[in-house]
Amino acid sequence: MTDIAKLQAPSLADFELLAHAAYEGLPEAFRQLCDGVVIRVEDFPDDETLTEMECETPFDLLGLFRGVGLAQGGDVMQTGQFPNMVWLYRRPLLDYWAEHEETLGHLVTHVLVHEIGHHFGLSDDDMEAIEAAAG
Structure with a gap:
């Protein structure tokens, strides 16, 4: 059996390392x-998030930012405020990756930049420049 026949999908722990x-x-x-942003990896969004984001299936959402970005005045932490968090959803990301011609690392970087970038008021051009500059 060849090594490629033994490959498995990245686990949640693998995805956390990748993220x-x-x-x-x-x-x-x-x-x-x-x-201070916290990055979390889950297999899928929870039911509440799927309903809130009006997703038709659990595969519709690749990532999500929750918190208060600079664009919303989040430069000062309030008492009791949760930290800014980015969720990356492993199974939808793997599904998307399987259907497109890009590396998994590039896809994770793209979703990370866009989830953070939109909430910090960055334009699509700004986010493209950040992705291009990523190591």
């Missing part, structure tokens, strides 16, 4: 914007 490596590869100036 943190993608985050560390982002430009320093961008990472400073999101100091």
Whole structure:
């Protein structure tokens, strides 16, 4: 049996490593914007999130930012406020990856940048530049 026949889909732990490596590869100036952001990896969004985001299936959402970005005045932490968090959803990401011609690392970086970037008021052009500069 060849090595490729033994390959398995990345686990949640593998995805967490991939997500943190993608985050560390982002430009320093961008990472400073999101100091303290928590990255979580789950297989799927929970039912409440699917309903809130009006998703037809659990595969419709690749990632999600929850928190208060700089664009919403989140530069000052309030008492009792949860930290800014980005969720990456492993199974929808794997499904998307299987249907497109890009690396899994690139896809995770893209979703991470866009989830953080929209909530920090960055334009699509700004986010494209950040992705291009990512290591």
